[in-house]
Amino acid sequence: MRFSFNWLKNHLVTKLTLQEVADKLTSIGLEVEEVIDPSLTFKNFSLAQIKDVRKHPGADYLKVCTVTDTCGEEYNIVCGAANVRAGLKTILARPGAVIPISGATLRKSKIRGMVSDGMMCSSEELLLSSKHNGIIELNPDTDLTVSVADALGYDGGILDVSVTPNRGDCFSIRGIARDLAAAEAGEFLDIKIKDCLAAFPFPINVTYENSESYSHYVPMIAFRVIRGVRNGESPRWLVSKLKSAGMNSISAVVDLSNFWMMDQGRPTHIYDLGKINGDVQIRFAGIRETFIDIKGNEHKLLPDMMVAADDESPLCLLGIMGGKKTACTENTVDILIESALFDQIFVSKAGTLLNLTSDSRARFERGIDRDSCVSGLEGLTKLILENCGGAASEVCVVGENQIRDIKICLHRSKLEKVSGGSGDWNTDCQMLKKLGLKEVESGRDASTFSVPSWRSDLEIEEDLIEEVLRLRGYDSIQPECIDIMATGRDRILQKKMKIIEIKRLLISRGLSEVITYSFTKKELAEALGDGKKLIHLINPISVDLNVMRSSLLPNLLASASISQNYGRTNFGIFECGSVFHDDCEQQLRIAGIRLGNSDERNWLSKTRSVDVFDAKGDLFAVLQHCGAEEKVLSTEVPAPFYYHPSRSGTLLYKGKNIGFFGELHPKIGKLFNISGKIICFEILAEQALLLKPEVLLYRGKVFPKINRDFAFVLASKASVGNIVNEIYKLSPLIKKAVVFDCFDLNIRQKSIGITVTLVAEDRTLTEGDAQGISGKIIRYVESVGGELRRNEPDS
Amino acid sequence: MCLFALDKLLASCLLEIERCDNLKKLDVLKSTLFGKNGKVTEIMKELRNLDDSQKHKVGAEVNGLKNCIMEKLNAKFRELEVKELDKRLSSEFVDVSMPSRPEYSGKLHPLTKVEEEVSDILSSYGFVFAEGPDIESEYLNFTALNIPDHHPARTMHDTFYVHKLADEKGRRLLRTHTSPVQIRAMLENGAPCRFFSVGHVYRSDYDATHTPMFTQIEGLMVDQTVGFSHLKWIVSDFLKKFFVVKRMRVRFRPSFFPFTEPSAEVDISYDMRDGKMFFGAGEKWLEVCGCGEVHPNVLKYGNVDPEKYQGIAFGFGLERLASLKYGIPDLRGYFESDESWMSAFGFSHFAR
Known part of the structure; x- marks a missing residue:
């Protein structure tokens, strides 16, 4: 999730710098993937105003300007831009500045004989755009005392946080601020939302299909109509906030809805009331029903997906994405706002089946604040009335919020068993309270907490232990050596x-x-x-x-x-x-x-x-x-x-x-x-791998060995390997039988040479022993159709 | 017999010996002097004819002559032998600058090498190797690891399922992590226990940083008291030993896994110098490990009482460890077995 540091400061009073906040976030489990710190990028840059423009004596296309910076100091700048003129407010790079596009460090230099104390920058040079349109022209009413980054809309710097799937509450800037405050990074500004005054009754009929087969799934939905809004361009603060979050401005009403989702983690959907035909029905999709989403893509719906529909067609795939038909445009005057509590699994399944991702789905899947259905609607109404005008109806609520009251007991001993040491029990409990948990029963060895509506991820004692440890910081846990048990190779x-x-x-x-x-x-x-x-x-x-x-x-x-x-x-x-x-x-x-x-x-x-x-x-x-x-x-x-x-x-x-x-x-x-x-x-x-090497026993003195060579004539296709294997079996004295020669005698016969090594383990062999075994070998080979070659091949 | 004649004979013999330039001639000369009818032999024979008084005197002279010639002869023999050996050896010249016989040795895959290193370290803590099959049940791969039914990891999008009938343990799939081995090990051995496993895991993903198959190494320790402090020690010590550095800066960050609570991801610090990574120092961080206290539900599935026992578990990607330690860039290279890749990153057979 991407947002600006100043946006965070709407919810958190902190003395920490951008980088310190980023480090803190990472240490409490909200990993910061990117920090853009403009104070580093724009070191040696300042806002400036051109006082005077003169011709360069040595070049027609160059001008020499007198420029004053934020502190009122004067500079002589040689500049070639076509749009340079007296009175212009722009950005000055002083010597030492690193120009983003080239990475080069700026130095004081002479241009055609005239000294230039710096450079006025184009938006291309600052990597703000790819077009070269001369030097940057700031709005004439820009306050020169603000920082360069603020003037350029960096809004104090950018943080990009990776939110783990269990932390739906931190899919909002408010939630992140609350976590930071609990970790003592500042003070959480718990802005309470007041109800808006209704100008007229809720004007449309909402029907709610109560299907028996889906009785376990009962979403709660709050609606409100606002008539007479001006849905034009968004105010600059809004555009700049959304820009820091990487979102494009669409129209004021849509932008406010997106702002509210980022700010509070509360997704809402806004329909153009004028485009709804008849009643609004909350129902399951029909067989073979299709839905065209806001981007114009058509989806085939399945019967276990829930939609909001009018008399003609589905208007919104609930919890995931709105439809094209009732999308708000600049001509929209009357709107219907939907703020709901959908089931995590239900939204996840539908989104996965259709392969549709959205900011709304991401929040419902992870779980949103169960009590924010109506209060969220009130907050957004207020924003719309303030920024776009109009008059609000009464609120219409269908379905109901199933109350979940979870209480978890945290035992000091268990906490210490996991953390390996003792922290300060009171501080630990205090931190949990700052997260919004209520200490319903407090004690010196155990305390019971009730879980707030926005923390559906907290269910068991281990969850609370994790909260305490991460807020303390894992760094505070001292590594402790395990006892090493020696184990052999199993x-x-x-x-x-x-x-x-x-x-x-x-x-x-x-x-x-x-x-x-x-x-x-x-x-x-x-x-x-x-x-x-x-x-x-x-x-x-x-x-x-x-x-x-x-x-x-x-x-x-x-x-x-x-x-x-x-x-x-x-x-x-x-x-x-x-x-x-x-x-x-x-x-x-x-x-x-x-x-x-x-x-x-x-x-x-x-x-x-x-x-x-x-x-x-x-x-x-x-x-x-x-x-x-x-x-x-x-x-x-x-x-x-x-x-x-x-x-x-x-x-x-x-x-x-x-x-x-x-x-x-x-x-x-x-x-x-x-x-x-x-x-x-x-x-x-x-x-x-099941084989076991045979263990050879050492038998002391080795008795002399006897070698005997044999040449046999065999049929061409006879298996010499098998003959050798059989020879081994003829006597235990045969330690080795090796084929040392083999060649074809003719088309039907081959000659093989085998050398046999004889050793006895208990005595010196005699010529008689050798002759006896030789005879056995020859008789065996003859028995399988071979014969001894009488004339030795090499004699 | 004239003594003068003896002197003359001695001089001529010595001269003849000196003139000999090869062993053959010297042999012939030796026999003309000491053979049956040799010159010296003849003189010795003459001694017999002399009377006793002369015999004594002349005998001494003749003996002196004989010894002198013998000595000269032997010296000459030695001289010629050395000469002839030198000559023969110099004729046996070979050009030693020519190359030797080619040797052929293959390369060990870096994953095998790293697996060995990692196994050695974990064994030294008393962790015992455990195995499980690549084709697992949905129950052991997900349910028993506290991954709920609707979890996105269970979808066909992320997990490979195989064509087999589902039974009471659910569908069959290619395990997405080695963690099912934890459950198998606990069920088989009970608590306390220390296990590690290494093996292929599968996820349906393919790009520069993902391959549909990769290798995980995972450790599990269950005991009456084994907390986060122990986990920190094991993981830090393991990384220090694996990367062979004296000091290792390790950062534990809170994170989320369904099977651990609390959970952490572990980063190690590094520094880039001349395009090379140096670990243990520096300000940049790199994620290498996921770990945590085993979730009580997982212990229950392993038939271990979470009221009595605690568990810690940690896992690494073997490819990532190998890449970091040995500077191997693209993950896909591990399974392409390209020769230039292997010659760059493979190990010789005796590399330890």
Whole structure:
């Protein structure tokens, strides 16, 4: 909420400066978002009058003026403006002034040989307008003793306050002044509103629909007619006040209504009485009824929205916005004023459904003073009669105010428990009273307060504690150390730390971590899904993000595609995040992709493109870090359908799926517009994180190991991985079996070289041991269709 | 045997040794002197023919000659070995100004780094990590946090709802904050307790300062007496540790949240020097945290008796913390995974 400092001073007598008031507001919870302090902006500027204008001896277009400032001091000013003339009242910038448009500091200077003691300013130079119309011409009757800021309508400076949604009462200058006074920033001027004398009875018929189905919602509305108003231009004080609030002047009557809303927080609506046909009906909107608002926009109303209507059509969407039909113009003579008490939720719902915001809605939504219905109407009537003339009718009230009498007991002990120390109990109670609370029962350890009509946000004791603490200022609370309980890393934190270790591991392998949105596009999710039902968003932010991801791959691939478009060729990225399925809600996954070459071009090695075994390497590195032993991991084909059917696999841990790896199907590359092979791995992280690293016991002295190399001939499509896994099972002495060579012999057969390491933990192995195991290995390979190559390949 | 001849032999041997310029020649020379029929060997053999009186005298002379030659020979061996090694090494030249083998290391996302930092600090206060799902019930996300039915946050405008049937816990939605974890933690563990949670939250908003998904970190402490003074200490100490400054100017401003009463927003002071932010000093303020005393209704929803227990809670935006600490400008960069962004703001794998 924006308003001027002088406006605030209508309600608050204060010795504080603008900035001090701003700081105070922020410290009591009314955050000041902007302060415009003209006394800083206009330092070294003053109001001035031109006494005398002479020709410049050195230039035809320049004039030399004698100017007196506020203190009567004379200056010689060289000026080139066309409108410069003797007697003109204007604004003078003296040396040291910072000119707003350029930010430059003005200095005394010589212009064409003549000394100039300063500069007379245009409104453009002061950033007051964008047009250059010569120097500013102040009104001839301007009092030269006021400040520059006041002469320019800054009204003592501007405050922009952000009001939290619970503080409807502070959506008014009066309310803000009351809060400041309670925080000892000044004295609140509690201006009482007197009733106006009625000149005639209320002249129109108001009907009130009493719908049974909406019986919980009974608004109270007060009406009054004023006849014979002059709705011309608003007086200058009014225009200037509204301007400080960022509002444009429309017409006197409308401006006064807006002024009253800002001043008192009391929204009202004014109808042009001459445009109302027949009775005024307060009713719910009809089915398919439409309403044209004051800006000319048409809205389709719903049956639970309330309107004021005449015999023809809705005139006003109650609590939110008036209609075009009965808008006041300069020709308006007779007016109908509506001042009401609408339900917060009701106004909020209607406004949200129609997506209509207004100052009125903002106040009703947050809650307005429940007792201001009639008094607010009286206050506005007085303003209109004073400024626009006319005669007022009697007041007509429909509906009723449901009395709420809330009493809250504040216990001193509870207050101290929250604040951590003891404040002064009497001062605290005094502050609450200044907010308008009535101390109905006072005591040394507890006091009971009744809540005023404008503070519907105060309901429980904690609310009062907050009031006391914020008015004292949170700064007054001394920080107090908590007792530190040592806790170890619990189960979940341990899992979290494990995840970070995995991330760091993958990074050391050349992959970069990315984080992408948890939602993705349905078509992409389906192309990379596992056939399970997707979770759809009812209200996605865009059609490209309309389902929850069931795989990390769509967003990873989209991101890779963008990188490739930006010219990256060789890179890898991974993500560790949740995926969502309709049946088993949320699961952790890790997935990575690599594109292009494994190496940048370099002089030491040949580059090669990334392949399936890079992905398998990443996958193994993670699983081994999690604690999976290589020999219990087995590789099987196939992988899911979005992988290359003969260059991909599924990794099983003790017979259960734990990850996938391989080259993606070329159609996926096409879908994401990625060129080249895409190498990819996916880890079912929930399962992987359950693994426990095997604890290896230290058995002292290590006995010598024996290595044996074997060369086998196998069928081309034989699974070497499975053979190696089986070899491990042949003897506990086999500690390692590594494939060191593999090549095709012919179209049907391949040759593999395996080196096997044997170690016993309790003795030195003999040649006999080694031969026995070798025999077992050879017999096993023969049993699966392989044979030992008798002639060694490299002999 | 003539002693004069011995002297001559010695001189010629020494000369020959001196003239040798490689190890091979020296080897050959050695065998012509000390081999089976070598010159020195021959003389030694002749000694056997002498009578005892001569044997003694000449023997000493011959031994002296033999030792002298041996010594010279060994010295020459050492000299030539050094020379030849030097020669070989100089022939093994490589241009060490050539680049080494390329190394490949990725980057850690700054949010992961900051999450780790924040978790470390909160764990040090005895806060235990707690989790909850991203897809929450309307009940846990709103109702149990004292956010009334008509609150604007509940509208489709701000909150993402998912296509699932509503049950007694209301519709299913993407959590708009991590606070439902507070309720879950209280229900599961009771009071007293200390928890923190980190996770993705979702709000239907997209511009330079909003992304539809972002990350929150939130702490909750419930105990018999835990007041605003404790809250001030924890939040201030946390900020001091997070920004690694000795002193941190922190401002607590009254504010409003439905789930806390009293509520506060927390600003930290900073100073701009050469376009960089310095925290802990300066006159400018920046909002970093929302916090407060847990509303008694929220404690009740967590099955904690508000007559017996108090709670404090605080929350930060992880992206904002990361942006401030590491000077990361646009919020959207966090989820775009652009390479230049990652190389500027990502961390190497051993960065702690």
